[in-house]
Amino acid sequence: MNLTVRVIVVLIFITASLASIQAKADGTGPSLHNAAGHAPIGVMGDHMHAKGEWMLSYRFMHMDMEGNRMGVDAVDADTIVTSIPNRFSGRPIQPPTLRIVPSVMSMDMHMFGAMYAPVQWLTLMAMGMYVEKEMDHITYMGGKGVTQRGSFKVKTDGIGDARISGLIGIHDDGIHRCHINAGVSLPTGANEKKRRILTPSGTQPTVRVPYAMQIGSGTYDLMPGITCNGRLHQWYWGGQYIGTFRLDDDNGYSLGDKHRFSTWLNYQWRPFISTLLRLQYDSLAGIDGIDPMIAGPVQTADPDNYGGDTLNLSLGVNLVGQSGGLAGHRLAIEASLPLRRDLNGVQMETDWTITAGWQYAFE
Numbered sequence: 617m618n619l620t621v622r623v624i625v626v627l628i629f630i631t632a633s634l635a636s637i638q639a640k641a642d643g644t645g646p647s648l649h650n651a652a653g654h655a656p657i658g659v660m661g662d663h664m665h666a667k668g669e670w671m672l673s674y675r676f677m678h679m680d681m682e683g684n685r686m687g688v689d690a691v692d693a694d695t696i697v698t699s700i701p702n703r704f705s706g707r708p709i710q711p712p713t714l715r716i717v718p719s720v721m722s723m724d725m726h727m728f729g730a731m732y733a734p735v736q737w738l739t740l741m742a743m744g745m746y747v748e749k750e751m752d753h754i755t756y757m758g759g760k761g762v763t764q765r766g767s768f769k770v771k772t773d774g775i776g777d778a779r780i781s782g783l784i785g786i787h788d789d790g791i792h793r794c795h796i797n798a799g800v801s802l803p804t805g806a807n808e809k810k811r812r813i814l815t816p817s818g819t820q821p822t823v824r825v826p827y828a829m830q831i832g833s834g835t836y837d838l839m840p841g842i843t844c845n846g847r848l849h850q851w852y853w854g855g856q857y858i859g860t861f862r863l864d865d866d867n868g869y870s871l872g873d874k875h876r877f878s879t880w881l882n883y884q885w886r887p888f889i890s891t892l893l894r895l896q897y898d899s900l901a902g903i904d905g906i907d908p909m910i911a912g913p914v915q916t917a918d919p920d921n922y923g924g925d926t927l928n929l930s931l932g933v934n935l936v937g938q939s940g941g942l943a944g945h946r947l948a949i950e951a952s953l954p955l956r957r958d959l960n961g962v963q964m965e966t967d968w969t970i971t972a973g974w975q976y977a978f979e
């Protein structure tokens with residue numbers, strides 16, 4: 617993102633935040649104490665709290681990827697290593713095409729959150745996370761052909777990027793409620809992790825792993841957004857936009873800006889249980905720049921093989937405790953499947969994601 621666009625985004629963000637502070641929200645709306653009063657657990661910053669109310673939460677997210685795709689079409693490993701050019705070709709020992717292919721990847725995220733409303737129109741939110749990633753690779757022998765040399769696994773883990781947000785109420789008419797999400801992401805996650813790999817010539821050097829296997833973005837990100845919820849009888853619905861705009865770069869690059877649109881429908885069968893349906897559309901730009909320490913005949917080392925558009929469908933269940941020791945506790949689960957993926961370059965494809973979480977609201 618160029619500087620002018622960044623400045624404009626920052627100005628819009630500040631103006632919207634200040635304007636919304638004027639329009640203080642008040643009154644009642646969807647209640648957090650019913651199953652219908654919550655968005656799917658995969659949505660962050662979906663609700664505000666009443667003045668003086670706290671919430672602690674833990675979310676676990678698992679993402680599973682297998683196989684590769686170019687644009688919207690699947691592509692197999694033999695085709696990748698015989699036809700996709702290696703952008704580092706021409707440097708010492710770099711073959712003309714890719715020779716290492718990621719086959720399976722999984723990511724686990726443990727997210728710890730806290731929310732507090734110091735006043736009725738503002739809820740503060742902080743989130744920390746611990747991330748674990750695993751990627752299996754197949755290494756092909758030498759500079760050409762489809763003979764495999766072997767396989768290797770890369771594992772990375774660590775504290776991810778921290779997020780701090782203010783949720784500012786801008787509208788409440790008893791049925792509909794809207795707030796601004798004013799968030800920042802801090803570069804607390806590592807982006808210089810090194811691991812041992814297997815090269816086409818059979819050596820096993822320890823190198824800086826590609827962007828996909830790093831834990832943090834390396835950058836300060838602005839995360840502006842808007843969320844609206846509505847409720848009528850047993851039905852609850854909502855929508856959210858959250859952007860991620862990289863404000864700087866680190867090690868010569870920044871990850872792509874992201875736009876995420878989510879919309880959900882929630883039906884409450886009993887006050888303690890509801891089922892949910894959600895559509896999520898993500899538009900992620902490619903990596904801007906390049907880390908000079910990341911190079912190799914593998915798709916993940918090339919910044920052009922990042923970003924794309926995905927549309928996911930999710931199903932979820934919310935359970936909210938109604939009385940006694942269970943009051944204020946929510947347990948929820950959400951599973952997502954991709955409906956459409958249009959990826960830049962050649963990339964692994966996400967097959968499914970599951971998010972489970974616990975939230976506890978108290979005064």
Ligand SMILES: [Cu+2]
Pocket residue numbers: 663664665671731
């Ligand atoms: Cu909350």
